[in-house]
Amino acid sequence: MNTHTQKLIELDKQYLWHPFTQMADWLDDTPVVIESGDGFYLIDTDGNRYIDGVSSLWCNVHGHRVKKIDDAIRSQLDKIAHSTLLGLGQTASIELAEKLVQITPAGLEKVFYSDSGATAVEIAIKIAYQYWQNIGQTERTKFISLKEAYHGDTVGSVSVGGMDLFHGIFKSLIFETYYAPSPDPYRCEGTAEQCLKNSLEAMEVILKRHGDQIAGIVVEPLVQGAAGIIVHPKGYLKGVEALVRKYGVLLIVDEVAMGFGRTGKMFACEHEGVHPDLLCMAKGISAGYLPLAATLTTRKIFDAFAVSGDIHKTFYHGHTYTGNALGCAAALASLEMFSENRILETMPEKIELIADYFEKFKTLPFVGDVCQCGMVAAIELVADKETKESFASEKKIGAKVCAAMRPKGAMMRPLGNVIVLMPAPAMDIETLRKLLDIIEDTLVNDVPKII
Numbered sequence: 001m002n003t004h005t006q007k008l009i010e011l012d013k014q015y016l017w018h019p020f021t022q023m024a025d026w027l028d029d030t031p032v033v034i035e036s037g038d039g040f041y042l043i044d045t046d047g048n049r050y051i052d053g054v055s056s057l058w059c060n061v062h063g064h065r066v067k068k069i070d071d072a073i074r075s076q077l078d079k080i081a082h083s084t085l086l087g088l089g090q091t092a093s094i095e096l097a098e099k100l101v102q103i104t105p106a107g108l109e110k111v112f113y114s115d116s117g118a119t120a121v122e123i124a125i126k127i128a129y130q131y132w133q134n135i136g137q138t139e140r141t142k143f144i145s146l147k148e149a150y151h152g153d154t155v156g157s158v159s160v161g162g163m164d165l166f167h168g169i170f171k172s173l174i175f176e177t178y179y180a181p182s183p184d185p186y187r188c189e190g191t192a193e194q195c196l197k198n199s200l201e202a203m204e205v206i207l208k209r210h211g212d213q214i215a216g217i218v219v220e221p222l223v224q225g226a227a228g229i230i231v232h233p234k235g236y237l238k239g240v241e242a243l244v245r246k247y248g249v250l251l252i253v254d255e256v257a258m259g260f261g262r263t264g265k266m267f268a269c270e271h272e273g274v275h276p277d278l279l280c281m282a283k284g285i286s287a288g289y290l291p292l293a294a295t296l297t298t299r300k301i302f303d304a305f306a307v308s309g310d311i312h313k314t315f316y317h318g319h320t321y322t323g324n325a326l327g328c329a330a331a332l333a334s335l336e337m338f339s340e341n342r343i344l345e346t347m348p349e350k351i352e353l354i355a356d357y358f359e360k361f362k363t364l365p366f367v368g369d370v371c372q373c374g375m376v377a378a379i380e381l382v383a384d385k386e387t388k389e390s391f392a393s394e395k396k397i398g399a400k401v402c403a404a405m406r407p408k409g410a411m412m413r414p415l416g417n418v419i420v421l422m423p424a425p426a427m428d429i430e431t432l433r434k435l436l437d438i439i440e441d442t443l444v445n446d447v448p449k450i451i
């Protein structure tokens, strides 16, 4: 380690508080400090190169230091970095809004910008809530979400979150939400079809009992990411949509993680032809460059707020950096790259490659389950394959396995005992193969020693 790195680590430990991190452990460890990027690689302060195996936490799309996006941001910088959307229009945010409406499921026609996934969800919840107030159905004040759901870390988003480890402590701070079971084929009783049926029935029980108090249902489409990459059985999202229509509540789809190509389509909703009332996007929207987010909604919902002269129907919500021009410029360049480089068309081959490797991994004695949805995949390590017993989280098995991949040139981040693979949708197949080889080598040679 060079002295530059040593100095930075010292300063980091002196001044920073890292997200989702037990800082006492951090202070005892030696962190990697990233200084630059090059395509699908991260480069640390000692010049070591790592394949970015989780897209810099699920947001990178075309790689790092991509000329077209860099140029778009520089050129926007020559015009203006930011101006407010409160009372003013802004070129880049207008151009991007049109594109977002074009690429999202039909029916979504209005774009409300913000700056993170949590705010995109927070906004969807507040719009849904106020929608019912504005049209006089004032008893519709509650939401249904899924157990193990993750929608971000602001208090509103935590209120519809279902992860005890993250959200339990805030119980008395958050609003009450009804939880439907998470359709997890690995942990459910019975087959995937039974899992699907039981999960939807359980959701309907809540709707039957509390239907007239429900404002909306919030779901992560197809995959519950932070829960440990739970891939829902086929048809679940469509089933939720059918319930939403039957009981006349709103469907809020959180595409923050799965949007922008992760699943093999631009948005996860498309796999099941689902048309949400509100759609939240963030992470990949700016290709992982800048904090930008958006909540899209229908004309019907918009019209309940757009009432001439009625100040009580206004949506009083906004953030200073709403629709930031640099972020919008990056997003526009990213969308152009999606079509110029035919990113979605290049994905099936890569998805197939991941599936081939993961099929092999599944046979390993300590691998309980593997799952995959497009270019999102996961390996769950278990203490006992028969009983599906987990390793105690104190053993930090996932973290140790990912640490073993670093000297081999892969940067991964687990979720508990789950090894997550989420490469950038645009990653070239050679780099992806290299990454999969590192994962395989680690599973075969290092994991038996770690567990």
Ligand SMILES: *Cc1c(COP(=O)(O)O)cnc(C)c1O
Binding pocket: 115, 116, 117, 118, 119, 121, 150, 151, 152, 153, 220, 225, 226, 254, 255, 256, 257, 282, 283
């Ligand atoms: C990451 C994530 C969020 C939160 O996004 P932030 O930008 O970190 O606030 C919300 N929902 C889902 C599904 C996510 O994966």
